[in-house]
Amino acid sequence: MNNQNKDQNAEIISNNKSSDKKTSKNIVEIKNLKKSFDHGKITALNGLNLEIKEGEFVSIIGPSGSGKSTLLNMIGALDKADVGDITVSGIDLIRKKDLSDFRSQEIGFIFQLHNLIPNLSVLENVEVPMFESKISGKEMRKRALELLDYVELSDKIKRKPTELSGGERQRVAIARALANKPSIILADEPTGSLDSKTGQVILQRLKELHEKENVTLIMVTHDMNVASLADRTIEVLDGQVQN
Amino acid sequence: MxxxxxxxxxxxxxxxxxxxxxxxxxxxxxxxxxxxxxxxxxxxSTEETLKAGGSDFSVVESNVSDMFLSKIDESYINKIKSVNGVEDAVGVLTAIQPIGGNPYFVLIGIDPNKLDISNIKITKGKSFSNGSAKEVIIGKVASEKLNKTIGDTLTLSQKKYKITGIFETGDLQQDGGAFLSLENLQDIEDKPDKVTMIYVKIKKDANVDEVTKAIEDKYGNDVTTIASLEDLQSVDQGxxxxxxxxxxxxxxxxxxxxxxxxxxxxxxxxxxxxxxxxxxxxxxxxxxxxxxxxxxxxxxxxxxxxxxxxxxxxxxxxxxxxxxxxxxxxxxxxxxxxxxxxxxxxxxxxxxxxxxxxxxxxxxxxxxxxx
Structure with missing residues (x-):
């Protein structure tokens, strides 16, 4: 993809108004966040505090069970905290009841296991998140095609996910995550199920997304090499951010 | 998508x-x-049989669980004829017998002079005689199914009846059955002086609701009037x-x-x-x-x-x-x-x-x- 195309894609990918790389504005503010499972027997987050600036690329590392995925789920409003405050993109996730609009408009998820819908084509998978937006079917298709062009899968739009390689599937997942022009991309071990070469391609694409489009990128990983690509690395241990 | x-x-x-x-x-x-x-x-089919083409409504026995089980004394024919607004009343006896391959062969006993009230059209031959002469007319469908025509005989209760004509009504139940004199069917069914129902035709200036009400008021204990399928369903449990x-x-x-x-x-x-x-x-x-x-x-x-x-x-x-x-x-x-x-x-x-x-x-x- 040439630079001219990339510039054209800037508007397609993100709705971030600011062209500055990073602002002083916090996009994520977490105070004393606690979350436990199994009736309090398992503590996932134990009074966690965290601030992430708009446009920042943050990687979250930590051993298994440290609470890093729980933290990502909290930021993405997939789970509710027991105690504490969490504000993302100015929205109080503790007090706001229906968070589907928040997830649809502000967040783009990339999972370790791509989680594409098997009976839908590549194009349809990218269209799925746009059902909740107010755009027409024609616009939906146009945007999905543009995003698939961005991830260089224009020639495979009619394929089913099973007909793609692991890297291609993850590129579809990236296009899907960008469907509603989110402010934040949350990536949970995005290269965890890929070989190192394919993983590098995906990371490169994510980094490029962050650098060129000023999208806030929060990535959970247990790989230090992967984490080192970020502007900042946060280590989570026993449900708390380590200083 | x-x-x-x-x-x-x-x-x-x-x-x-x-x-x-x-x-x-x-x-x-x-x-x-x-x-x-x-x-x-x-x-x-039941509605068509009930209306019998030329009639305006039918009269059947009160409190009967099935229309075919209705049994009215023949004397009611004249009683109903005398009701204000009634032009004519024709008593018919209906019966079902297994004949040929049809387990529900419908037999209708009626005065041959009153056949017009049943709206039947004799397409071949002539009508049957009144009284005890062993004659019968069969429907077009019955003729085809039984492979019988004019001059052949139809055995009913071990007695041979000569087929004098073939008729058509458009109603499958009737076209698949036969008409014979009321006297003969009363004899076959062992129901002397009884009819299943009475077809009633009213005068041109009369009103069905008024005439049926008059009959119900006068003879409501023994008979009931059926002017529609809804009326039938209220008396016919079948x-x-x-x-x-x-x-x-x-x-x-x-x-x-x-x-x-x-x-x-x-x-x-x-x-x-x-x-x-x-x-x-x-x-x-x-x-x-x-x-x-x-x-x-x-x-x-x-x-x-x-x-x-x-x-x-x-x-x-x-x-x-x-x-x-x-x-x-x-x-x-x-x-x-x-x-x-x-x-x-x-x-x-x-x-x-x-x-x-x-x-x-x-x-x-x-x-x-x-x-």
Whole structure:
């Protein structure tokens, strides 16, 4: 993809108004966040505090069970905290009841296991998140095609996910995550199920997304090499951010 | 891709399971449709027999469970004739006997001079004689089925009756049977001086409601008037029983079909737990997930409605030559198919609601963790 195309894609990918790389504005503010499972027997987050600036690329590392995925789920409003405050993109996730609009408009998820819908084509998978937006079917298709062009899968739009390689599937997942022009991309071990070469391609694409489009990128990983690509690395241990 | 096309696509992901669910529901719908076609045919035939072409209404015995069991004393013919507004009253005796391949061969005993009230058209030969002469006219359908024509004989209660004519009425029950003198049928049925019903024709300036009211007021203890199918259903338990059975089968189809749909949709939701988690993660609202699963359930049952309707019509086509022909003329009314589809829709809604509700309430993180 040439630079001219990339510039054209800037508007397609993100709705971030600011062209500055990073602002002083916090996009994520977490105070004393606690979350436990199994009736309090398992503590996932134990009074966690965290601030992430708009446009920042943050990687979250930590051993298994440290609470890093729980933290990502909290930021993405997939789970509710027991105690504490969490504000993302100015929205109080503790007090706001229906968070589907928040997830649809502000967040783009990339999972370790791509989680594409098997009976839908590549194009349809990218269209799925746009059902909740107010755009027409024609616009939906146009945007999905543009995003698939961005991830260089224009020639495979009619394929089913099973007909793609692991890297291609993850590129579809990236296009899907960008469907509603989110402010934040949350990536949970995005290269965890890929070989190192394919993983590098995906990371490169994510980094490029962050650098060129000023999208806030929060990535959970247990790989230090992967984490080192970020502007900042946060280590989570026993449900708390380590200083 | 629209949300609607996604709903149309999803139920056929597991083709075998969906096909089995569709067949299960379709059998229930087919039963409803087939029974509806038969019931409507039966009602139409009964109504045609009841009105007998030229009459305005009929008089039958009060409190009788089935119209064919009605027994009125012949003296009522003259009594009804004398009621203000009545132009003519004709007593008929009806009976059913197994003749040839038809287990429901309809015999109608009537005064041959009053045949015009039955609106019959003798297409070949002539009418039968009144009194005890052993003569009979048979319907066009009966003639074809029995392979008999003018000059042949028809054996009724071990007595041979000469066929003097072939008639046509347009009513399958009558065209599949025979007319003979009232006296002869009273003798065959051992019902001397009795008739099943009295056909009543009113004067041009008279009003049916007023005349029937006058008869009910005067002779209501012994006889009742039937001017419509609704009137018949209020006295004839036979048709009511068929209607009740039809509803019972519909309810049974809803229950059995509903359980089948619940099972299919629960399995589908169960298999797609992770996918539902993803849909929630990308911002789908609970009500959209509920709508999707409920929509899929309705798609499944509406396809079953189409398959069931076809199966029901085919079942009638198969059953007709196996004894129903010559007795019931199937009536393919839109009501029957609407009822079939309505049942399918109810099954879809009832069977789909619980799985859809469950899917919509799945916590996203739990759904995403599901393996």
């Amino acid at each position: 629209s949300f609607f096309s996604l709903i149309l696509k999803n139920p056929f992901r597991n083709k075998t399971r969906s096909a089995l669910a569709i067949v299960g529901i379709a059998i229930g719908i087919a039963t409803i449709v087939a029974l509806g076609i038969i019931t409507d045919g039966l009602k139409t 048709l009511n029983t068929i209607d009740t059975a039809s509803w019972a089968i519909s309810i049974l189809a809803i229950v059995i079909g509903g359980i089948g749909v619940i099972n299919t949709m629960i399995m589908s939701v169960f298999e797609r737990t992770r996918e539902i988690g993803v849909l929630k993660a990308v911002g789908w609202k609970n009500r959209r997930i509920l709508g999707m699963i409920l929509g899929e359930s309705i798609v499944l049952t509406l396809v079953a409605g189409i398959v069931g309707s076809i199966m029901g019509v085919l079942a009638i086509q198969i059953l007709l030559p196996l004894g129903m022909e010559g007795f019931i003329k199937p009536v393919y009314s839109s009501d029957v198919f609407i009822r079939g589809f309505l049942v399918a829709l109810i099954v879809g809604l009832i069977g789909g609601f619980y799985p859809a509700y469950r899917a919509s309430k799945l916590p996203p993180t739990e759904a995403l963790r599901y393996e």
